Amino acid sequence: MIDKLEMFIALANEGHFGRAAEVCGVTQPTLSSAIKQLEDHLGVQLVYRGSRFQGLTPEGQRVLDRARRIVGDARALREEMRSVRSGLAGNLRIGVIPTALSMVADLTTPFTKRHPNVRVTILSRTSAEILTGIERLDLDAGITYLDNEPLGRVTQVPLYSEFYRLLCAPGSELAGRDRVTWAELAGLPLCLLTSDMQNRRIVNLHLAEAGVMAAPSIESNSTITLLTHVMSGNWASVLPKKLADLFAQSGQLRAIPIVAPEAEHLVGLIAAHRDPPTPLIAALIDSARRMGGRKV
Incomplete structure (x- = not known):
C-alpha cells in the first residue's frame, strides 16, 4: 500500500503520468495500474482521466493530504529503524534561499562532522518553493526567513539575524x-x-x-x-x-x-512538524540550535 501511495503522491506532484513514473523508477503502465488498484481499494475515483492527467478529484485531494502524512510517517519509521541498526545515516535534502547560501556551511560543516554517514544535498530555492517542497516531501528541511511571511505549521529554529x-x-x-x-x-x-x-x-x-x-x-x-x-x-x-x-x-x-x-530579519531552519521528529531531522535541529542566535 505504501508504494501505491508514493506513486499517487508523485503523480499529484508531477501532474503527468510519464514524469511520475520516471520519478518512481517504474514504467508508466505500472504506475497507472497502481493508481487504479489504489482507487479500487479505497472505493473512490482519485484522478480525472482523459488522454492525459487532468487533475485530482475532490476525493483524490483528500486522499493526497492523508497519503503525505502516511508516507512521511512510514519514511520516518524506516529511518528510525535504520538508525537503531547502524547509526545515523541517509540523505538530507535542504532547500536554501539564495541569500542564505553563503551561511549554510556554518550549519552543515559541524553537522556532517558529527554525523559522517549522512549525505547532505543543498538546493537553491525560493521561500515559497521551500514550503512547497517540504509539503510535497521533496525536501526534508529548509533555510528561509522566519519573520516576514506566513510559514504554516512547521518546526522553526532561528539561525541568525540578517542585516x-x-x-x-x-x-x-x-x-x-x-x-x-x-x-x-x-x-x-x-x-x-x-x-x-x-x-x-x-x-x-x-x-x-x-x-x-x-x-x-x-x-x-x-x-x-x-x-x-x-x-x-x-x-x-x-x-x-x-x-x-x-x-x-x-x-x-x-x-x-x-x-x-x-x-533586521530572522533566518532559520524549518522542517515538517512531527512529534517526535525523524532521527535525521532531530540531529539537524540540534545542530541548528547550536548555531542559532547569531547576528551577521
Whole structure:
C-alpha cells in the first residue's frame, strides 16, 4: 500500500503520468495500474482521466493530504529503524534561499562532522518553493526567513539575524560613505533579485517605507549575476551583510551599511512538524540550535 501511495503522491506532484513514473523508477503502465488498484481499494475515483492527467478529484485531494502524512510517517519509521541498526545515516535534502547560501556551511560543516554517514544535498530555492517542497516531501528541511511571511505549521529554529548592505564599485556615487540610508538609494541604477524572492520583497518594503520605488534595470534570481553587474561599475545592489561582505573582501567592491532603519530579519531552519521528529531531522535541529542566535 505504501508504494501505491508514493506513486499517487508523485503523480499529484508531477501532474503527468510519464514524469511520475520516471520519478518512481517504474514504467508508466505500472504506475497507472497502481493508481487504479489504489482507487479500487479505497472505493473512490482519485484522478480525472482523459488522454492525459487532468487533475485530482475532490476525493483524490483528500486522499493526497492523508497519503503525505502516511508516507512521511512510514519514511520516518524506516529511518528510525535504520538508525537503531547502524547509526545515523541517509540523505538530507535542504532547500536554501539564495541569500542564505553563503551561511549554510556554518550549519552543515559541524553537522556532517558529527554525523559522517549522512549525505547532505543543498538546493537553491525560493521561500515559497521551500514550503512547497517540504509539503510535497521533496525536501526534508529548509533555510528561509522566519519573520516576514506566513510559514504554516512547521518546526522553526532561528539561525541568525540578517542585516543589509549596499554593494557598489569603488568609483560609484556613494562608495566613499560609511553608511547610507534607504532613502538615499533613490535614483541609483540598481540590480536586484527577482520579485519571486522574499529578499526582494523585503528590500521593496524598506525602500517603499523610505519613499523610494524599487525600479531596478537588472533583475536576476542569481546573486552571482548581480555580483558581475555590480563589478562592471554600472550598477549597485542591496544584499545581506554576510553575502555582501564576502563579495567585497577582495577590495574590488564596497559593502556599505544601510540605515534609517538598520533593518533586521530572522533566518532559520524549518522542517515538517512531527512529534517526535525523524532521527535525521532531530540531529539537524540540534545542530541548528547550536548555531542559532547569531547576528551577521
